[in-house]
Amino acid sequence: MTKRTRPRAGLVALAAVVMTATALTSPAQAARHAAGHEATRTAIEAAVEAGVPGVTAEARDTDGVWRTAVGVGDLRTGAPRGVRDRFRVGSITNTFVATVLLQMAAERKLSLDDSVEQHLPGVVAGNGNDGRTITVRQLLNHTSGLYDYVSEPAYYRKYLLGDGFLRHRFDTLAPGQRLAVAFSHPPLFRPGARHAFSHTNDLLAALIVEKTGSSYEDEVRRRIVEPLGLRATSHPGTGTLPPRPSGRGYSKLFFDTLPDRIDDVTAFQGSQVWGDGDIISSARDLNRFYRALMRGKLLPPRQLAELKTTVVNPDLPISSYGLGIERLEMGCGETIWYHDGGTVGSLTFVATTEDGRHQFTFNYNGDWEVSQLLPTLNAEFCDGE
DSSP: OTTOOGGGHHHHHHHHHGGGHHHHOOGGGOSOOSSOOHHHHHHHHHHHHHTOSEEEEEEEETTEEEEEEEEBSOTTTOOBOOTTOEEEOGGGHHHHHHHHHHHHHHTTSOOTTSBHHHHSTTTSEETTEEGGGOBHHHHHTTOSOOOOGGGOHHHHHHHTSHHHHHHHTTOOOOHHHHHHHHHTSOOSSOTTSOOOOOHHHHHHHHHHHHHHSSOHHHHHIIIIIHHHTOTTOBOOTTOOSOOSSOOOOEEOOOBTTBTTOOEEOOOOOGGGGTTTTOOEEEHHHHHHHHHHHHTTSSSOHHHHHHHTOOEEOTTOTTEEEOSSOEEEEOTTSOEEEEEEEEETTEEEEEEEETTSSOEEEEEESBSSOOTTHHHHHHHHHTOOO
């Protein structure tokens, strides 16, 4: 979070607080509390006390389903957050895209070792960028070396900061415009050399879905949303607001003279995050998706094993990155699979145990307070009574 690259806020946020992980838990606490989720609710309340406007959350485990909502969904009216709120999931979109591509691999419509050039000829080119040397797998595990278009200073100022965001929030952006920003920079390293998260990878992955099948939105809907009955999950297209029920989204846009100013940023053009952060969902739907994924309901065994084959994340030693999903070793000894998603006005975490018996999703409708992210995960997956 220190870089304020909101569409991928959680990774940096975790890195900032990871040193507290072992202090928060111990191996003796690995047994889950049987009922109540008191520690989880306390951590969520602490996030609101620290400045998050509101939080909605759901946990599913062998004891059933637990939901809570704390704080407000609308700072102007004081309306509370709801347990069925829909919200922008940001980079959690990547797990959906990776699942679709792995299904296509199982159907022999593509190979993870295909070059990007095979599916998107001429797209990755210029300034040393070469789609012939990058594979689909390297897009999904973020070892391509491609520059992250969100990190480009001029782009960031124009679309994510202060007056730039407010002036351009309703601009329509085609994928090619964002890719042009990325390819105006040389790659950060040779493909396969190491892991570094880049939204450029995920945008290209969504484009490969479209080249291999029908539209990216239709493929996600047909392969995941409809079979699992994810009634709260949708794509905004060029829409600007999430469907109801939903709270408002808030951001500190970093105005130079008003660093603590909070703006309502609920409305912005969905095309600006198409393919790498546009999906809108709910805690219920995300838990159902991750449960089905880990239980092999969406992928054959070979492709599920590919999904869970990880590379080291040098920015976060306790985490490693698979194909659109991450593995996190908690301080208590529990291992979870997760993804985080940040976009302007929203921060989301979804996590699951590998056996698919326990899922937990929570969403903040503010994007600036991150101190309780890891403590909340610890409370749910580690703290005992």
